[in-house]
Amino acid sequence: MNEVSRKCVGIIFGGQSNEHAISIESAKAIFVALNSEINKKKFSTKVFYINRNGKWFDSKDSLLILENSKDIDNFITNSLFENIKIFENIDCKDIDVWFPIIHGANGEDGSIQGLLKFTQKPFVGSGILGSALGMDKIIMKLIFSHLKIPQVNFFIIQNENLDDSNNLKIICDQIIKKLNLPLFVKPANSGSSIGISKVVNQSEIVGALQKAWSIDHRIIVEEGLEVKELEVGIIGKTNLIASEVGEVNYVSDWYDYDSKYKSKNKVTIPAKINNNLRKKIQTLSKQSCTALNINTFARVDFFLEKGTDKIYLNEINTIPGFTSTSMFPLLWQSSGLEIDELIAKLIEYSL
Numbered sequence: 001m002n003e004v005s006r007k008c009v010g011i012i013f014g015g016q017s018n019e020h021a022i023s024i025e026s027a028k029a030i031f032v033a034l035n036s037e038i039n040k041k042k043f044s045t046k047v048f049y050i051n052r053n054g055k056w057f058d059s060k061d062s063l064l065i066l067e068n069s070k071d072i073d074n075f076i077t078n079s080l081f082e083n084i085k086i087f088e089n090i091d092c093k094d095i096d097v098w099f100p101i102i103h104g105a106n107g108e109d110g111s112i113q114g115l116l117k118f119t120q121k122p123f124v125g126s127g128i129l130g131s132a133l134g135m136d137k138i139i140m141k142l143i144f145s146h147l148k149i150p151q152v153n154f155f156i157i158q159n160e161n162l163d164d165s166n167n168l169k170i171i172c173d174q175i176i177k178k179l180n181l182p183l184f185v186k187p188a189n190s191g192s193s194i195g196i197s198k199v200v201n202q203s204e205i206v207g208a209l210q211k212a213w214s215i216d217h218r219i220i221v222e223e224g225l226e227v228k229e230l231e232v233g234i235i236g237k238t239n240l241i242a243s244e245v246g247e248v249n250y251v252s253d254w255y256d257y258d259s260k261y262k263s264k265n266k267v268t269i270p271a272k273i274n275n276n277l278r279k280k281i282q283t284l285s286k287q288s289c290t291a292l293n294i295n296t297f298a299r300v301d302f303f304l305e306k307g308t309d310k311i312y313l314n315e316i317n318t319i320p321g322f323t324s325t326s327m328f329p330l331l332w333q334s335s336g337l338e339i340d341e342l343i344a345k346l347i348e349y350s351l
Helices: 020-034 061-065 069-077 111-117 128-135 137-146 165-178 202-213 257-261 275-291 327-334 339-350
Strands: 007-014 043-050 056-059 097-100 154-157 183-187 197-199 219-223 227-236 241-249 266-268 296-305 311-317
Touching (some): 007 020, 020 339, 097 111, 097 339, 111 128, 128 137, 137 219, 137 275, 137 311, 154 165, 202 219, 227 275, 227 339, 241 327, 275 296, 296 327, 296 339, 327 339
Parallel strands (some): 007 043, 007 097
Antiparallel strands (some): 043 056, 183 197, 183 219, 227 241, 241 266, 296 311
């Protein structure tokens, strides 16, 4: 296949999100997959880095060879590259399809999707609506409640001033009346467990709310159960396909940021569950993504309550990680798709 017939993929990574470093690692994995022996005959790549201040850089593929986000920032600072006005100096004619791999704010919430839509080029991943709904835990849970998709009990906090001590006390009292300890306090829009606290004692609620409030003024509080963490990968456009079900066994008390990215967790794929439960989880995964207009790819996370085998949908991640330890590519590898085949398939869906 000659150069003209190859499709040019524009990888966009980095960003102002608190998941900046994870985005870089995911972009590296996608870049390597697109440059495999099979894929480099079909695709060429361009990379576009957004630093922590939101500045865009149209640069060389060599950026993704660097070790970490600090090295990349230093490379930009000490190079001749200048930050660009978005799209002004990028020849969008060269791009056949965008691959945004920015996790969290401005990447998964519909922002970058809306921006890319103006280029009139397709992009990999859910559209504006699906991305926005998938990122916002409050709206997601309200829709799932309406559809009677099983979830743990929850309490919503929005349009409240948690800097007001009296207001904070009233909210704490409301939480205690509605939910049983332990609790998980989460920012409505955040990923990788950043800003989340596990609350075991009533005295810890205020600190947990303030921690979440520092990231997002909309907060969700959930009842904690004794559970196993199960995850499913979803790919497809109109007809969604579910991967094998996987289980994450973590050594920490709960599945926090460090246990996701710094600990050696035991991943079991396929999960040791019966076939009826497996089918139920896969069906719920597809139903929940369809309900939120989420397509192309996503990871759906579930809780399996110990002792009862009750299933609860936790959340949907519309741009899951592609790092070497990320569940999404591992789930599909166990389902028969290596990462280079997986990436090619996602691009083909988008084209």
